[in-house]
Amino acid sequence: GIQVEQSPPDLILQEGANSTLRCNFSDSVNNLQWFHQNPWGQLINLFYIPSGTKQNGRLSATTVATERYSLLYISSSQTTDSGVYFCAVESFGNEKLTFGTGTRLTIIP
Amino acid sequence: EAGVAQSPRYKIIEKRQSVAFWCNPISGHATLYWYQQILGQGPKLLIQFQNNGVVDDSQLPKDRFSAERLKGVDSTLKIQPAKLEDSAVYLCASSPMGETQYFGPGTRLLVL
Numbered sequence: 001g002i003q004v005e006q007s008p009p010d011l012i013l014q015e016g017a018n019s020t021l022r023c024n025f026s027d028s029v030n031n032l033q034w035f036h037q038n039p040w041g042q043l044i045n046l047f048y049i050p051s052g053t054k055q056n057g058r059l060s061a062t063t064v065a066t067e068r069y070s071l072l073y074i075s076s077s078q079t080t081d082s083g084v085y086f087c088a089v090e091s092f093g094n095e096k097l098t099f100g101t102g103t104r105l106t107i108i109p
Numbered sequence: 110e111a112g113v114a115q116s117p118r119y120k121i122i123e124k125r126q127s128v129a130f131w132c133n134p135i136s137g138h139a140t141l142y143w144y145q146q147i148l149g150q151g152p153k154l155l156i157q158f159q160n161n162g163v164v165d166d167s168q169l170p171k172d173r174f175s176a177e178r179l180k181g182v183d184s185t186l187k188i189q190p191a192k193l194e195d196s197a198v199y200l201c202a203s204s205p206m207g208e209t210q211y212f213g214p215g216t217r218l219l220v221l
Binding site: 033040044045086095097100102 | 142150151152153154157164165198200202208209210211212214215217
């Protein structure tokens, strides 16, 4: 099956800093989503981005499908950004989201 | 718009007991998913429904897990009998015809 790798596994930043999270995948995809899992366990959908670039406030994401990676940018980090960020992909012909192992982000006040 | 609802939020049982989880998806969403998330890992799909039919249950341990989605709306996931390794968060998600998935708050299961 498709492999999804996320880096870095852990990231600790001061409030106000910027960060870039990376997701590499091993095969062509027709669906890629970024999620934020908050400290209470709720998975929140951030972006549906199988290709191209999208922005939502302080967050933006870029997927380069031909090179099989996606990046999530967080600018001016806030403590509420803390949690685990997951990338999940769905390959062609397989309607199943495969999740990466996540990046745990901790924002220090 | 109401989100995906799940109950109970927490459950503690002893091994070999039975447990059931309930999920009510977002209104109008045809596709419903059950995931298992073990501590420190990403969610793993257990079963996917399209309306009231099963699309994928290849990772569902069918000797102890069962799920149904009667009438194509809400769904139940059952474990019988539970094992220690079933301790996890069980997440329900829904989507409109295979697009963006929206997740419920999850049910935290602890098997002692």
